[in-house]
Amino acid sequence: MEEQTLILKTAAFVKNELALAEGGHDWWHIQRVWKNAKMIAATEEANILIVELSALLHDIADSKFHNGDEEVGPAKARKFLVQEHVEEKIIQQVENIIRNISFKGGNFRSDFYSIELAIVQDADRLDAMGAIGIARTFNYGGFKNREIYNPEIQPNLNLSKEAYKNSDAPTLNHFYEKLLLLKDRMNTVTGKKLAEQRHRFMEDFLKQFYAEWGVEKF
Numbered sequence: 001m002e003e004q005t006l007i008l009k010t011a012a013f014v015k016n017e018l019a020l021a022e023g024g025h026d027w028w029h030i031q032r033v034w035k036n037a038k039m040i041a042a043t044e045e046a047n048i049l050i051v052e053l054s055a056l057l058h059d060i061a062d063s064k065f066h067n068g069d070e071e072v073g074p075a076k077a078r079k080f081l082v083q084e085h086v087e088e089k090i091i092q093q094v095e096n097i098i099r100n101i102s103f104k105g106g107n108f109r110s111d112f113y114s115i116e117l118a119i120v121q122d123a124d125r126l127d128a129m130g131a132i133g134i135a136r137t138f139n140y141g142g143f144k145n146r147e148i149y150n151p152e153i154q155p156n157l158n159l160s161k162e163a164y165k166n167s168d169a170p171t172l173n174h175f176y177e178k179l180l181l182l183k184d185r186m187n188t189v190t191g192k193k194l195a196e197q198r199h200r201f202m203e204d205f206l207k208q209f210y211a212e213w214g215v216e217k218f
């Protein structure tokens with residue numbers, strides 16, 4: 001099959017699968033990550049088919065929404081790609097990217113690396129930062145019925161992968177437990193540059209938030 005046809009078919013599949021998804025992990029998130037990934041890939045030497053397929057399929061079954069099962073996503077992606085007669089070599093790359101893209105707490109380090117993972121991970125992380133990142137975060141907190149902020153519950157910067165995933169803390173804590181850490185975790189030059197700007201915007205947001213609340217800050 002023509003690569004472009006496969007990509008468009010994948011996009012249609014993902015859009016349909018995510019029709020009822022939470023607003024921070026829905027088709028629009030995928031579309032933004034796809035676009036960011038293509039932009040970053042243009043500045044790197046990478047297999048663009050793997051980049052686009054992984055960007056499109058990376059949240060096809062996020063473990064957060066599947067009782068913590070991290071294999072549902074890769075398996076769903078594999079099933080679709082096999083149906084489309086995609087080469088096994090490519091399928092394995094895409095599966096590995098889906099397995100390893102996610103932020104699993106500040107202390108977690110993965111041992112799989114590919115330039116395509118680096119690109120799609122940066123694209124996904126950019127969408128977790130800035131104005132869009134803030135909007136997604138409060139949407140997720142609302143979805144989980146969490147407090148917006150609680151000055152008595154300090155952020156925990158040393159969460160293990162399990163504690164990070166099970167955290168029930170107020171949404172503002174997520175800035176310290178993940179969002180503000182992303183700037184220094186970017187893989188590519190383009191990703192780093194875009195992340196700086198989005199990082200500053202989040203810092204300004206927090207400053208204004210504390211000023212309005214009337215606290216010094218945490």
Ligand code: ADP
Pocket residue numbers: 024062101102103104124127128129133136137138140141167171174
């Ligand atoms: P990754 O994209 O690294 O897999 P997640 O899917 O956990 O990360 O997070 C994607 C986005 O979902 C976060 O950037 C944030 O906006 C929101 N989110 C995830 N966990 C939380 C949380 N505990 N509190 C608030 N927002 C969250």
Ligand code: NI
Pocket residue numbers: 029033058059124
């Ligand atoms: Ni994502």
